[in-house]
Amino acid sequence: QVQLVESGGGLVQAGGSLKLSCAASGGTFRSYAMGWFRQAPGKEREFVTRIVWSSGWTNYADSVKGRFTISRDNAKNTVYLQMNSLKPEDTAVYYCAADLYYSSNYAKADEYDYWGQGTQVTVSS
Numbered sequence: 001q002v003q004l005v006e007s008g009g010g011l012v013q014a015g016g017s018l019k020l021s022c023a024a025s026g027g028t029f030r031s032y033a034m035g036w037f038r039q040a041p042g043k044e045r046e047f048v049t050r051i052v053w054s055s056g057w058t059n060y061a062d063s064v065k066g067r068f069t070i071s072r073d074n075a076k077n078t079v080y081l082q083m084n085s086l087k088p089e090d091t092a093v094y095y096c097a098a099d100l101y102y103s104s105n106y107a108k109a110d111e112y113d114y115w116g117q118g119t120q121v122t123v124s125s
Contacts, residue, residue, distance in 0.1 A: 002027040002114040004096045009119030012086055016123070020081040022096030022116060030054055033099040034079045036070060037109055038092035038121075045095070047107035051079065059106055064090075086123045093118040 008020040022034065035050040049060045049070040058070055069082040079096060097112035105111050 002098060004098060004114055004116035006094065006096050006116040006119040009094060009121045011122045011124065014086060014088055014123055014125050016086050017082070017084045018086065018121060020083070020094055020096075020119060020121070022079040022081075024077045024079065024096075024098065027098065027100075027114075029077055029098070030074065031100075033102050033106065034070075034072065035097045035099060035106065035112060036079075036081045036094060037097060037112075038090075038094045039118075040092040043092075045109045047109070048094070049081065050099070050106045052102065061107070083121070086121075088123045088125045091121060091123050093120050 003025045005023045012018050030053045033050055033052045036048040037045050038048050039045040047061050051058050051070045067085045072079045095118045096116040098114040100113045103111035
């Protein structure tokens with residue numbers, strides 16, 4: 001059974017940094033694409049970034065490009081999200097997700113097959 005467990009969220013001041021982790025187990029993750037989404041109160045879940053595990057190919061939402069970096073550690077079966085220059089509008093619950101079929105619609109939450117429980121990121125102004 002696929003399990004995704006996020007960690008690393010917290011409270012940070014604007015301009016600060018946080019690094020989120022997503023520990024994956026129970027699947028052949030090197031065959032998957034892994035994504036990060038976020039959801040702020042009263043808003044829909046939105047795409048942040050994705051990495052194709054085997055190739056390392058990445059995609060980013062325009063709102064985080066140049067500030068956030070996704071990476072993976074094959075030995076640890078873990079995906080990371082390094083977030084720099086954080087802004088109050090980055091405040092949200094951040095979710096890790098696994099896409100088993102390399103969907104071309106990688107920004108759509110419906111295309112992902114497994115989700116973690118989420119970790120809260122709060123950026124104060």
